[in-house]
Amino acid sequence: MKAEAATDAVRLQGVEYRWNARDPFCLSIGEFEVSRGERLLLLGASGSGKSTLLSLLTGIALAQAGSLEVLGQRLDELSGSGRDRFRAEHFGIIFQMFNLLPYGVVIDNVLLPLSFAPERRARATAAGGTESEARRLLSALGLPADIGQQTAATLSVGQQQRVATARALIGSPEIIVADEPTSALDDDRQQDFLDLLFGQIDATKATLIMVSHDRRLARHFTRVVQLTDILATSKRESDKR
Numbered sequence: 461m462k463a464e465a466a467t468d469a470v471r472l473q474g475v476e477y478r479w480n481a482r483d484p485f486c487l488s489i490g491e492f493e494v495s496r497g498e499r500l501l502l503l504g505a506s507g508s509g510k511s512t513l514l515s516l517l518t519g520i521a522l523a524q525a526g527s528l529e530v531l532g533q534r535l536d537e538l539s540g541s542g543r544d545r546f547r548a549e550h551f552g553i554i555f556q557m558f559n560l561l562p563y564g565v566v567i568d569n570v571l572l573p574l575s576f577a578p579e580r581r582a583r584a585t586a587a588g589g590t591e592s593e594a595r596r597l598l599s600a601l602g603l604p605a606d607i608g609q610q611t612a613a614t615l616s617v618g619q620q621q622r623v624a625t626a627r628a629l630i631g632s633p634e635i636i637v638a639d640e641p642t643s644a645l646d647d648d649r650q651q652d653f654l655d656l657l658f659g660q661i662d663a664t665k666a667t668l669i670m671v672s673h674d675r676r677l678a679r680h681f682t683r684v685v686q687l688t689d690i691l692a693t694s695k696r697e698s699d700k701r
């Protein structure tokens with residue numbers, strides 16, 4: 461479906477999810493909305509369910525109850541392959557472990573999402589060609605000009621993180637999701653990285669949803685939400701007991 465500009469980026473209501481039926485962990489969200497263009501930081505302790513929530517938002521996991529809409533599209537109305545296409549087209553994802561193809565060269569890693577996302581490919585092509593757009597992003601993220609043909613496995617952690625970020629940004633998806641992308645960096649490099657990321661996001665007006673347990677990042681964002689504050693009331697009460 462066509463994503464309408466008037467809809468929220470993300471809207472959840474009464475969403476429940478367990479990874480498996482016998483697992484005591486259940487993520488249970490009352491209401492949660494993210495407007496388009498927000499830079500949202502979602503804070504929560506380790507194991508509280510932040511990555512699980514990102515898996516639900518991106519359609520990697522499917523909620524067992526409730527309603528979850530992204531850009532006006534209910535994800536449970538899409539088939540598994542439809543959710544995969546929707547994710548590739550509308551989300552740029554920076555994973556906690558980056559998930560680069562280790563034996564692929566940097567340029568191929570950055571271009572990868574375009575194989576599954578015709579609208580993103582068309583935008584990157586219109587911006588001057590897919591390869592030149594990949595190189596522009598790598599350079600804007602502070603990587604040297606000759607890095608494109610290097611294999612991903614030979615990069616430092618900081619370089620891998622920037623390549624993963626270029627891969628998320630290419631073709632200007634509407635929503636950028638980042639799972640603790642700064643956790644491996646010292647304070648100065650965190651600040652550098654966030655400045656570069658925000659600079660690129662400002663240019664495309666994308667929505668940013670970042671999860672972290674590090675509340676010192678809060679000042680960089682337009683809104684900060686504690687995961688415990690969006691849990692369904694019954695779940696919050698049982699956590700207190």
Ligand SMILES: Nc1ncnc2c1ncn2[C@@H]1O[C@H](COP(=O)(O)OP(=O)(O)OP(=O)(O)O)[C@@H](O)[C@H]1O
Nearest residue numbers: 479480485504505506507508509510511512513673
């Ligand atoms: N792919 C998975 N399969 C099964 N269980 C999972 C999976 N991912 C997470 N879990 C479980 O879901 C619960 C919440 O984990 P999650 O990774 O969402 O928390 P988190 O807040 O992101 O933690 P961290 O900050 O340590 O990354 C944990 O009990 C975890 O073991």
